[in-house]
Amino acid sequence: MGIKNAVSKTIAYAERNGIKAAFYAAMERIKINSSEKYSYRELSEEVLREQNQEYRLLAETGDAVRFSIVVPLFNTPEVYLKQMIDSVVNQSYGNWELVLADASEKSLDVAISAANDDPRIKYYHLDKNAGISHNTNRGLEKATGDYIGLLDHDDILTPDALYEVSRVIKKSMQKNKLSRFIDCPIRLIYSDEDKFEDEKGVRKFFELHEKPSFNMDLLLSNNYICHFAVMRADIIKRLKLRAKFDGAQDFDLFLRCCSEAALSMDMASGHIVHIDKVLYHWRCHRASTAANPASKTYAYEAGQAAIADVLKSNNINGEVVQLPHLGFYRVNYERGILQERDDVACVGGKLVNKKGRVAGGIYKKDKTAPFKNMPVSYSGGLQHRAVLTQDCYAVDIRSMAIDPLYKDIYKDVVGIDYVDTFTDPKADTTALFTGMSEDEIIDKSVRFCEEIKKRGKRVVWDPQIIKRV
Structure with a gap:
């Protein structure tokens, strides 16, 4: 992400945690960067055709789960918006709708054109920009799918994302002998992710985030779930996003969704599923949180408050403190x-x-x-x-x-x-x-x-x- 960005992050870390801590953090980062050999491997057209054929056979029986992908828009650059929309249109799994909730002052022509070209794309120009949570909730109200996924306006999905998520749901439905998706025990599905940046027309992928199976205490330490997350429609529509946690609104949503199962039941078995495959590419550019975590320090305070809120809701007494690395926390139980x-x-x-x-x-x-x-x-x-x-x-x-x-x-x-x-x-x-x-x-x-x-x-x-x- 560039020498200047790395230096600025190191200086900021030193200001927060001291020179000694910054030295060890920098040494570790250098070691990580020198050993990183990750590259994302695109799926072949043959594999994607096979996935699409499998979807079509499933659709003929009427058993294909319907997905809604909700995206809040706000002054999204045209090139990013088109790439995001294309990543949904190019899914090998076809039973989806893309709900675009646009809070920009002026309507976005790229979004309007896409909605005119594909009836699965629903474009709504909101009457005002009321913040990320409110804008997303407006999109959730319009969603009609059985499961709803959240996608940032400048990120992209891999072409097999919905196919892989549908496989998980189908397996659970068959195992539990269910016919209605609303009865499926799976409330949340999440995948691995990576980051990417466009350099002179060349897309570079890096920082693979391989996530563990559901881990409640890790979630109380960091929003490791992040992207790509898909939730059963009735649950996400009930919980909604909360404006008082803007900046960490998705973290707050995941905490509440998971704690309902994990802190009231023993292990949340079968309720929360991890797909150990990259299905989401998180864009990095100068203004993005992915590239510059310090650009949204308020988000980490919101994350801290979200953890404290879920503890309080479950009658757990503890203090939530921020760790030296931004976005990471610790619960000190009373x-x-x-x-x-x-x-x-x-x-x-x-x-x-x-x-x-x-x-x-x-x-x-x-x-x-x-x-x-x-x-x-x-x-x-x-x-x-x-x-x-x-x-x-x-x-x-x-x-x-x-x-x-x-x-x-x-x-x-x-x-x-x-x-x-x-x-x-x-x-x-x-x-x-x-x-x-x-x-x-x-x-x-x-x-x-x-x-x-x-x-x-x-x-x-x-x-x-x-x-x-």
């Missing part, structure tokens, strides 16, 4: 996460070795440790996952606190009485686990957390709690 959250039964911290590198603390199903050997001063890449509280497969018994209800299970798996090694700084892990090898400790940690998850409870990793090993 009585601790185990006391404030009924859905969480186990929490663990970060293990750091004598060399100042991550030694473990968080584990995947295969018992590997993400971020292992990474300098503790690093944040974990462009999405800063190494410093964000998040749901995980397992945490380490050397830095673990559990709900007292599971003490007996802990003793059965670990072989000793439970001791809180997470909140008690005096807990001597060396003495507690004498005779256990590193592999045995990790194995017991994973097996215990698996037992917790079998009971429908969350295991959460809190990287700000550091245990030296």
